[in-house]
Amino acid sequence: MAMAGNSQSISQSHPKNIIIMIGDGMGPAYTTAYRYYKENPNTEEMEQTVFDRLLVGMASTYPAKVSGLITDSAASATALSTGFKTYNGAVSVDVEKRPLQTLLQKAKSLGLSTGIAVSSQVNHATPAAFLTHNESRQNYNEIAESYINTDADVILGGGQRYFSTELIEKFTAKGYQHINEFSQLDSVTSPKVLGLFADVQLPWVIDDKEAKSLSKLTQKSLELLSQNPNGFVLLVEGSLIDWAGHSNDIATAMAEVDEFAYTIEIVEQFVRQQKDTLMLVTADHNTGGLSVGANGKYEWKPEVLHKVKASPDNIAASAIAADDWHSIVSDQLGFTPSAQEFSNLTNARMQGNKALAIALRKLIDLYSNTGWTSVGHTGLDVQVFAAGPGAKLFSGHQDNTEIAHKIFSLLPTRAFTNPSQ
Amino acid sequence: MAMAGNSQSISQSHPKNIIIMIGDGMGPAYTTAYRYYKENPNTEEMEQTVFDRLLVGMASTYPAKVSGLITDSAASATALSTGFKTYNGAVSVDVEKRPLQTLLQKAKSLGLSTGIAVSSQVNHATPAAFLTHNESRQNYNEIAESYINTDADVILGGGQRYFSTELIEKFTAKGYQHINEFSQLDSVTSPKVLGLFADVQLPWVIDDKEAKSLSKLTQKSLELLSQNPNGFVLLVEGSLIDWAGHSNDIATAMAEVDEFAYTIEIVEQFVRQQKDTLMLVTADHNTGGLSVGANGKYEWKPEVLHKVKASPDNIAASAIAADDWHSIVSDQLGFTPSAQEFSNLTNARMQGNKALAIALRKLIDLYSNTGWTSVGHTGLDVQVFAAGPGAKLFSGHQDNTEIAHKIFSLLPTRAFTNPSQ
Structure with missing residues (x-):
C-alpha cells in the first residue's frame, strides 16, 4: 500500500x-524568418x-x-x-575529460526508455552528448561503438558508414532490430531498434520535401517508446538546420526548419493527447x-525562397553536368539571373561544384x-519553447546548463521497481 | 459609497x-553581447x-x-x-494617414500624467509616436510644434534646434519650465517641464560615461510624474543604441546599452518600492x-571594447586634427594597429572624418x-522584459501591436474625477 502510494505521487x-x-x-x-517564410499572402x-x-x-x-x-x-x-559547461568538442565529459552523467543515462537507470531521432548521423555531436561520453566529437567510430552500451531503445538517423558489419552484429546480438530503409519503419513495432537511413546525414529536406524524414523517425520513436509504462526520454534533433547555416544557405535552411517545425507539431499533438x-x-x-x-x-x-526547387548543392551538380546549364539554373532557382550574374556563375562553375554552390547561395541571398x-x-x-507539465519552469532567461538541471529535477526521484527492459 | 468602491477596485x-x-x-x-561585455573576469x-x-x-x-x-x-x-500596424515613416497615423489614439493621449484623457525621457531629439520618431501624429517622421518642426497641444507633463531629451524662441515662449506661456542644461534639473521640482539638453541628440555615452544623461532624465521624470496621485505613463527611450547600430559601431553601442541598462535598473528600483x-x-x-x-x-x-576610450567619431576628429595621429589612434583605441592597418587608416583619413570613423569601427570589429x-x-x-503588476501578460511570443493592446487594457477604465492638471 505504502509503496503503491509512493509510486502514485511520483x-x-x-x-x-x-x-x-x-x-x-x-x-x-x-524562427523569425520562418514566420515570414510560412506566411500566407x-x-x-x-x-x-x-x-x-x-x-x-x-x-x-x-x-x-x-x-x-x-x-x-x-x-x-x-x-x-548534463548541466555542466565544458570545452568545445567535448562529448559529455568535463574540462578534465571526466565523464558526466547524461539525462538519457539517468533516465535509463531509473527504468525509463530512451531514444534519439536525428537528421545527422546518429553519432554526431548532439545525439552523442545525450547517449555517451568522449573527449572528442571527432571520434566518430569510438562513439558509434560506445552506443552498444547505452541500452538506448531507439536510435534513428543517418551514419551507416560508422557502423561496421561487426558492430551491427553486436547490436543484433543484443536484441536490436537493424534497418536501413524508411520503408522498413513500419515493420518495427517494438523496441529496440537501430535505424540508419543514410551513409552520413539524411538528404536535404528541400531536395525531397515529401520525405518528412525527421517527423517519421520521431513518430516511430513516440510509438515505440510509449510502450514503456514507466515513461521515456527522447531526444529529437533537427540537425541539418545548422549544416545549412554553416553553408549560409537560406533556402535549404528554411526547408530544414519547416520539417523541424512539422516534427514539433507532431510532438505537440502527442503532448496534448498524453x-x-x-x-x-x-x-x-x-x-x-x-x-x-x-545591406541597408x-x-x-x-517568396524568392519558395521558388527555389532544389538545394544549391544539387543545382550546382546539375549545372556542372549539363551543357544547357543556364536554363537549368534559371528553372531551379525560380528566377533568371542577369547577364552579369551568369558571368559570375560561369567563373564559379569553372572552379567546381562547391564554388558554384556558394555563388548560387549568394545569388539567392x-x-x-x-x-x-x-x-x-x-x-x-x-x-x-515548451509545453506540458513543467513547461513554465523554463520561462524567462536561463543558461543552457539550467535547462538540464530543470529537466533532471523532473525525472522520477527513484527507480521504478519494474524496469521495462 | 458606490463610487468610492468603484475607484478602489480600479x-x-x-x-x-x-x-x-x-x-x-x-x-x-x-543584450547577449552586453552580458559578455559586463562579465567580471x-x-x-x-x-x-x-x-x-x-x-x-x-x-x-x-x-x-x-x-x-x-x-x-x-x-x-x-x-x-497605438496597437496598429502602419507604413514606415508614419507617426501614429494609419495607412490612410488618419490619426490613431496613443497610449499617452489616452492616459492624459483619463487624468494621468504623461512624460517622455529620451536620448535623441524629443521630436524623433519614437517619442513622437507616443505624443502626437504626423504623416511623416521627417516633419520635425511640425512635430515639435504639435507638442504644445499634448499637455505632456515631462518632455526631456535633445532637439534644441527644432524649438524656436517663439515655440519655447508658447510652452512657457502654458506654464512649462524650460531648461537646457543638466545642471538646471535640480531646480525643477514640479511639472511641467520642457528640457532640451542638446542641439539634436545627446552626446554618445562612450564620450562621457559619467554623465548618466538618460538615467538622470528618467530619475527626474519619475520624481515629477509621481506627484500625480492618479498615476502616470512615462516613455523612456535609449535612442542612440540604434544610431550606433546604424553606424555598425560596437564600442559606442555597448556604452549606450550600458546606460540604458542602468536606467532600467533605476526604474526597476522604483517598481520595487512602488x-x-x-x-x-x-x-x-x-x-x-x-x-x-x-568570420567563422x-x-x-x-575586453577589446572596454579599452576603447572614445567614440570612433571622436577618435577620427582628433586624428584628423593632429600630426602625431598614430599615437592618438593607438591610445584611444586601446591597441596598436599593424603597419598594414595604419596604411588603410591613412587612406581613410585622407577621405575625411566619416571615412576614418568607418575604418576605425571596422578595426574594432x-x-x-x-x-x-x-x-x-x-x-x-x-x-x-517586464516587472510589476501585469508583467506576466507579456510572457511568450506576441506582436508589437499586442503589447500596446495589453497596456491599453491596464489603463483605468474610466477617467479620474479629480484630474491632476
Missing part, C-alpha cells in the same frame, strides 16, 4: 515522458508558427571559459544533457549570423536580401 | 503607473544582467504590408503606442544585423570579432 509530480527537441543552430533569426493576418505558440524563454549558450564565449554543438549539447508528457524545444547555439534583411535595405523576400556574418557559430542567445 | 486591478522603455534597435544580439560565474533578470517574452515587429517585413522606428513606435507600477521594456526593431562573433571564428572579445549585415534594420524579433 507519477503525479513528474511528467511521465520528456521529449527534448534541438534545432541545431536555430537561433532567433531562423492571401490572408490579411500574419499567421503564428508553432515557435510563436510555444515560446517561453531564452537561453545563453557560452561554453566553459577555456573555450571563450562561442560554443560548438558538442559543448552545448553537453550543457543541455497529458503526462513535457516537451522542451531549444537550439544549441546560433549559426551563421543570419539576418532577416541586409528594409526588405526581406521569402541577393534576391531575397538575406544576410550572414559567419560560416561558423555566433554567441547570440537562443529561444526556449 | 486601483486594485490596474497598475497606477506604467513605464514603457524602448531600447531603439536593441535586438537580442545587443575575476569571478567564476557569468553574472546576469538586468535584461536576463526581466526577460518575459519576445515580439514581432513587422510593419503594415505596404512596407514589407522590416519596420522603421516610426511604424514600430506607432504599433507600440508596488503599483508596471515597467515594460522592449526594442522597436533590430539594427545592423549585429552578431556576437563573426568561435570567439568574441568584449576585427579585433573584437564583431559582425554586421546591414547599416539599416533587420526583421529579427525583439525581446520583451
Whole structure:
C-alpha cells in the first residue's frame, strides 16, 4: 500500500515522458524568418508558427571559459544533457575529460526508455552528448561503438558508414532490430531498434520535401517508446538546420526548419493527447549570423525562397553536368539571373561544384536580401519553447546548463521497481 | 459609497503607473553581447544582467504590408503606442494617414500624467509616436510644434534646434519650465517641464560615461510624474543604441546599452518600492544585423571594447586634427594597429572624418570579432522584459501591436474625477 502510494505521487509530480527537441543552430533569426517564410499572402493576418505558440524563454549558450564565449554543438549539447559547461568538442565529459552523467543515462537507470531521432548521423555531436561520453566529437567510430552500451531503445538517423558489419552484429546480438530503409519503419513495432537511413546525414529536406524524414523517425520513436509504462526520454534533433547555416544557405535552411517545425507539431499533438508528457524545444547555439534583411535595405523576400526547387548543392551538380546549364539554373532557382550574374556563375562553375554552390547561395541571398556574418557559430542567445507539465519552469532567461538541471529535477526521484527492459 | 468602491477596485486591478522603455534597435544580439561585455573576469560565474533578470517574452515587429517585413522606428513606435500596424515613416497615423489614439493621449484623457525621457531629439520618431501624429517622421518642426497641444507633463531629451524662441515662449506661456542644461534639473521640482539638453541628440555615452544623461532624465521624470496621485505613463527611450547600430559601431553601442541598462535598473528600483507600477521594456526593431562573433571564428572579445576610450567619431576628429595621429589612434583605441592597418587608416583619413570613423569601427570589429549585415534594420524579433503588476501578460511570443493592446487594457477604465492638471 505504502509503496503503491509512493509510486502514485511520483507519477503525479513528474511528467511521465520528456521529449527534448534541438534545432541545431536555430537561433532567433531562423524562427523569425520562418514566420515570414510560412506566411500566407492571401490572408490579411500574419499567421503564428508553432515557435510563436510555444515560446517561453531564452537561453545563453557560452561554453566553459577555456573555450571563450562561442560554443560548438558538442559543448552545448553537453550543457543541455548534463548541466555542466565544458570545452568545445567535448562529448559529455568535463574540462578534465571526466565523464558526466547524461539525462538519457539517468533516465535509463531509473527504468525509463530512451531514444534519439536525428537528421545527422546518429553519432554526431548532439545525439552523442545525450547517449555517451568522449573527449572528442571527432571520434566518430569510438562513439558509434560506445552506443552498444547505452541500452538506448531507439536510435534513428543517418551514419551507416560508422557502423561496421561487426558492430551491427553486436547490436543484433543484443536484441536490436537493424534497418536501413524508411520503408522498413513500419515493420518495427517494438523496441529496440537501430535505424540508419543514410551513409552520413539524411538528404536535404528541400531536395525531397515529401520525405518528412525527421517527423517519421520521431513518430516511430513516440510509438515505440510509449510502450514503456514507466515513461521515456527522447531526444529529437533537427540537425541539418545548422549544416545549412554553416553553408549560409537560406533556402535549404528554411526547408530544414519547416520539417523541424512539422516534427514539433507532431510532438505537440502527442503532448496534448498524453497529458503526462513535457516537451522542451531549444537550439544549441546560433549559426551563421543570419539576418532577416541586409545591406541597408528594409526588405526581406521569402517568396524568392519558395521558388527555389532544389538545394544549391544539387543545382550546382546539375549545372556542372549539363551543357544547357543556364536554363537549368534559371528553372531551379525560380528566377533568371542577369547577364552579369551568369558571368559570375560561369567563373564559379569553372572552379567546381562547391564554388558554384556558394555563388548560387549568394545569388539567392541577393534576391531575397538575406544576410550572414559567419560560416561558423555566433554567441547570440537562443529561444526556449515548451509545453506540458513543467513547461513554465523554463520561462524567462536561463543558461543552457539550467535547462538540464530543470529537466533532471523532473525525472522520477527513484527507480521504478519494474524496469521495462 | 458606490463610487468610492468603484475607484478602489480600479486601483486594485490596474497598475497606477506604467513605464514603457524602448531600447531603439536593441535586438537580442545587443543584450547577449552586453552580458559578455559586463562579465567580471575575476569571478567564476557569468553574472546576469538586468535584461536576463526581466526577460518575459519576445515580439514581432513587422510593419503594415505596404512596407514589407522590416519596420522603421516610426511604424514600430506607432504599433507600440497605438496597437496598429502602419507604413514606415508614419507617426501614429494609419495607412490612410488618419490619426490613431496613443497610449499617452489616452492616459492624459483619463487624468494621468504623461512624460517622455529620451536620448535623441524629443521630436524623433519614437517619442513622437507616443505624443502626437504626423504623416511623416521627417516633419520635425511640425512635430515639435504639435507638442504644445499634448499637455505632456515631462518632455526631456535633445532637439534644441527644432524649438524656436517663439515655440519655447508658447510652452512657457502654458506654464512649462524650460531648461537646457543638466545642471538646471535640480531646480525643477514640479511639472511641467520642457528640457532640451542638446542641439539634436545627446552626446554618445562612450564620450562621457559619467554623465548618466538618460538615467538622470528618467530619475527626474519619475520624481515629477509621481506627484500625480492618479498615476502616470512615462516613455523612456535609449535612442542612440540604434544610431550606433546604424553606424555598425560596437564600442559606442555597448556604452549606450550600458546606460540604458542602468536606467532600467533605476526604474526597476522604483517598481520595487512602488508596488503599483508596471515597467515594460522592449526594442522597436533590430539594427545592423549585429552578431556576437563573426568570420567563422568561435570567439568574441568584449575586453577589446572596454579599452576603447572614445567614440570612433571622436577618435577620427582628433586624428584628423593632429600630426602625431598614430599615437592618438593607438591610445584611444586601446591597441596598436599593424603597419598594414595604419596604411588603410591613412587612406581613410585622407577621405575625411566619416571615412576614418568607418575604418576605425571596422578595426574594432576585427579585433573584437564583431559582425554586421546591414547599416539599416533587420526583421529579427525583439525581446520583451517586464516587472510589476501585469508583467506576466507579456510572457511568450506576441506582436508589437499586442503589447500596446495589453497596456491599453491596464489603463483605468474610466477617467479620474479629480484630474491632476
